[in-house]
Amino acid sequence: xxxxxxxxxxxxxxLFSVPALAHITxxxxxxxxxxxxxxxxxxxxxxxxxxxxxxxLQVPPxxxxxxxxxxxxxxxxxxxxxxxxVQGEHGTAHVPxxxxxxxGILPDDQYQEFAILIRTPAEPGATLYFPxxxxxxxxxxxxxxxxxxxxxxxxxYPAYSxxxxxKS
Numbered sequence: 001x002x003x004x005x006x007x008x009x010x011x012x013x014x015l016f017s018v019p020a021l022a023h024i025t026x027x028x029x030x031x032x033x034x035x036x037x038x039x040x041x042x043x044x045x046x047x048x049x050x051x052x053x054x055x056x057l058q059v060p061p062x063x064x065x066x067x068x069x070x071x072x073x074x075x076x077x078x079x080x081x082x083x084x085x086v087q088g089e090h091g092t093a094h095v096p097x098x099x100x101x102x103x104g105i106l107p108d109d110q111y112q113e114f115a116i117l118i119r120t121p122a123e124p125g126a127t128l129y130f131p132x133x134x135x136x137x138x139x140x141x142x143x144x145x146x147x148x149x150x151x152x153x154x155x156x157y158p159a160y161s162x163x164x165x166x167k168s
Contacts, residue, residue, distance in 0.1 A: 024055075024132045024144045026160045027113070032167045033124040036065070039162075040115050046108035047136035054102040054135035055114055058145075059095060060128040062164075065119030066095050071112075074104035102135075124166045131159040 027040040046052045059066045064086045070076050079098040086093050099116065106112050121128075131145035146155040 023142075023158065024134060024160065026130050026162055028162055030163050030165045031118075031120045031128070033120055033164050034122045034167050035120050036117060037120060038115060038117050040113035041130065041132060043106060043112050043114070043134065045111075046106065047134060047140035047142045049108050050136040050138050050140045051108055052106040052112075052134055052136050053104065054100065056098060056100045056133040056135070057114075057116075058098055058131040060130060061095075062121045062126050062128055063095055063118050064121065065093055065117070066099065067117045068099040068101070069115035069117070071101055071104065071114060074101040076101055105137075121164055124164050126164045128162045128164065129159040130162070 024044075025042045027042055028037070031037050031039070041055065041057060043052055043055060061084055063084075068076055068078060077100045078096040079100070080094045080096050082097040084095040084097075086095060101114050129147050131143075131147075134142040134144065136142070142157070144157050145159050146157050147159055147161075148155060
């Protein structure tokens with residue numbers, strides 16, 4: 001009986017700490033340095049029941065490349081001004097500052113992934129943040145953009161973070 005109560009208490013604590021997990025994520029928790037990697041921005045729900053109609057991703061400035069994959073029914077735009085220019089194997093590349101998918105409709109009870117091909121930093125060790133603004137019907141907006149100012153800080157609307165690891 002005591003074990004059951006302790007288990008229920010632990011479950012209740014986990015459920016009440018879910019807000020940091022119930023947001024837009026990236027399908028990777030680590031990325032190898034100096035690599036081209038396909039990642040997906042995962043959108044598991046809308047905004048307070050409203051359908052998602054737009055996603056705006058701020059591209060981490062540490063990336064040496066970022067190209068978004070078009071998604072049927074959505075208009076893809078890439079904002080380069082304010083982005084980064086890097087020298088690559090095929091000449092100069094302009095890494096966008098922001099990628100955006102707009103005009104589609106993703107009902108609150110459905111799930112979608114928005115894919116990107118990125119080129120990671122040359123050296124391991126960095127933590128990359130992927131801030132996303134989620135636009136929903138009725139003018140509702142969710143901003144998953146917060147970055148911790150101290151290790152272990154708990155955020156209400158965290159930007160998903162990914163660690164750059166050594167290339168294997």
